[in-house]
Amino acid sequence: MGWIECIGEAISYIEDNITDELTVEKVAKQVLLSPFYFQKGFAMLCGFTVGEYIRERRLTLAGSELVSTDKKIIDIALKYGYDSPDSFTKAFTRFHGVTPTAVRKDGAMIKSFAPLKIKFTLEGGYVMDYKIVEKDSFTVMGTSRIFKYDNAKEGIPEFWSELHQPGKKKMVCGMYGICMDDNMGTDKFEYLIADNYNPAVEIPEGFVTRIIPAHTWAIFPCRGPMPQSLQDANTAIFSEWLPNCKDFEIAAGYDIEMYNDPSRYPKGTQDENYYSEIWIPVKKK
Numbered sequence: 001m002g003w004i005e006c007i008g009e010a011i012s013y014i015e016d017n018i019t020d021e022l023t024v025e026k027v028a029k030q031v032l033l034s035p036f037y038f039q040k041g042f043a044m045l046c047g048f049t050v051g052e053y054i055r056e057r058r059l060t061l062a063g064s065e066l067v068s069t070d071k072k073i074i075d076i077a078l079k080y081g082y083d084s085p086d087s088f089t090k091a092f093t094r095f096h097g098v099t100p101t102a103v104r105k106d107g108a109m110i111k112s113f114a115p116l117k118i119k120f121t122l123e124g125g126y127v128m129d130y131k132i133v134e135k136d137s138f139t140v141m142g143t144s145r146i147f148k149y150d151n152a153k154e155g156i157p158e159f160w161s162e163l164h165q166p167g168k169k170k171m172v173c174g175m176y177g178i179c180m181d182d183n184m185g186t187d188k189f190e191y192l193i194a195d196n197y198n199p200a201v202e203i204p205e206g207f208v209t210r211i212i213p214a215h216t217w218a219i220f221p222c223r224g225p226m227p228q229s230l231q232d233a234n235t236a237i238f239s240e241w242l243p244n245c246k247d248f249e250i251a252a253g254y255d256i257e258m259y260n261d262p263s264r265y266p267k268g269t270q271d272e273n274y275y276s277e278i279w280i281p282v283k284k285k
Contacts, residue, residue, distance in 0.1 A: 004243045006031040007045055010038070011116045014050075018057055019079055024050050024149055024187055036181040036189060036253040039149040044238035046116060051150035056113040059095040062088075063110035066103045073100045128241055130220045132248070132282070137214045142172045142194025144208050148187055156191055163193055171204045174259060180210065181253035189253070215251060215281040222276045226269040230257060233278055251283035 009031045014022060027050060028038035043049050048056075058080040065076050077088035077100075092100050098108040143163060147155050156177075163174065172195045181189040197209050220237060222229040242250075256279040265271035 004045075006033055006038075007042060010042070010050075011053075014054060014057070015115050018054070018061065019081075021081070022054050034181075034250070034253060035149070035187070036179075036255075037250050040179075040234075040255065041238045041242070043153070044235050049150055049153065053116070055091070056095060057115060059092055060111070060113040062092065062100075063096055063103065063112075066100055067110065073104065076100075128220070128236055130218055130241065133217050133219055135215060135217055137211055139197040139209055139211050140176060140178065140192065140194035141197040141203060141207060141209045142174075142176070142178075142192045143206070144190055144192045144210075146188050147191055149189070150187075152189075152191070159191065160193065171207060173261070177257040177259070178210070178212070179253075179255040212254065212256070213252070215254070216248075216283060217256075217279045218248060218282045220278045220280075222278065223274070224272055225267075225274060226259075226276065229274070230276060230278065237278065237280070247285060248282040249285050251281040254281050255279070 010027050010033075013027055013030045024039050025035045028035040031038070033041075039050055042053075046053065062076050062080045065071060065079075066073070073088070074085055077083075077085060080088075082088035082091065089099055089101075095113075096103070096108075096110045098110070102108040103110055145155075145159055160174070160177075163172070164170070172193060174193050175195045176192065178192040178194055179189055180192065192208075192210060194210070203209060218241075220233050220241075222233045224232075258277040258279065259269075260275045262268035262271075262274070265274050268274070
């Protein structure tokens with residue numbers, strides 16, 4: 001099954017089991033993908049995480065039932081995975097902008113989030129630079145944090161901001177942003193802001209070293225202001241390169257972004273020529 005077909009099958013599985021317990025791991029297993037790259041690919045192709053999609057579809061269906069049936073609010077809440085009226089009311093209000101009670105009593109307007117449908121269209125003709133490189137294992141040193149897939153989109157930028165607070169001593173420059181999920185089977189992964197490890201330099205308190213195993217890497221160059229250039233490249237990798245690559249597939253739960261020194265550019269990371277790379281471990285199909 002191809003990459004796009006896998007995402008389509010995953011969406012169908014979610015829709016068919018929307019009132020059951022659903023996790024990234026469970027859905028990924030159904031389409032024979034690692035949770036690590038399934039979550040990343042889903043977000044790149046669809047524009048939101050798997051968790052966001054499930055939550056907003058459930059709240060859409062819950063709103064519809066409030067309007068069209070006489071079921072108790074608590075019964076609807078339980079049906080769509082909320083174990084208390086309070087948690088359901090908070091989530092419902094965040095999404096719809098009104099409380100469940102207002103919908104039931106006052107006929108307030110609700111929102112609708114339609115199910116995704118994967119359509120196959122004539123595409124291609126997209127020129128994407130990349131190279132395949134064999135790399136020995138190497139060691140990095142940096143600061144580490146564990147993220148859940150559902151909150152990484154907001155959490156990782158905050159992590160970078162914390163590291164680069166004004167007046168804070170800079171222990172790492174941040175040559176790499178590294179996602180690591182060795183098992184590729186949980187709802188969490190480790191993220192490092194790191195540099196190449198120098199054995200001659202003492203590791204600062206609170207910092208860690210990690211060995212990146214030897215792999216064959218597909219390396220994609222990115223040119224332009226951050227973060228748009230990286231976001232555009234990631235989208236192209238998952239929507240164009242990966243679905244159409246006949247020779248390689250993802251080999252392990254690593255995803256590395258390599259950043260050039262911003263001081264080398266007149267406008268730093270916002271320079272039109274700023275250079276970065278995305279590294280993905282691959283193996284022959």
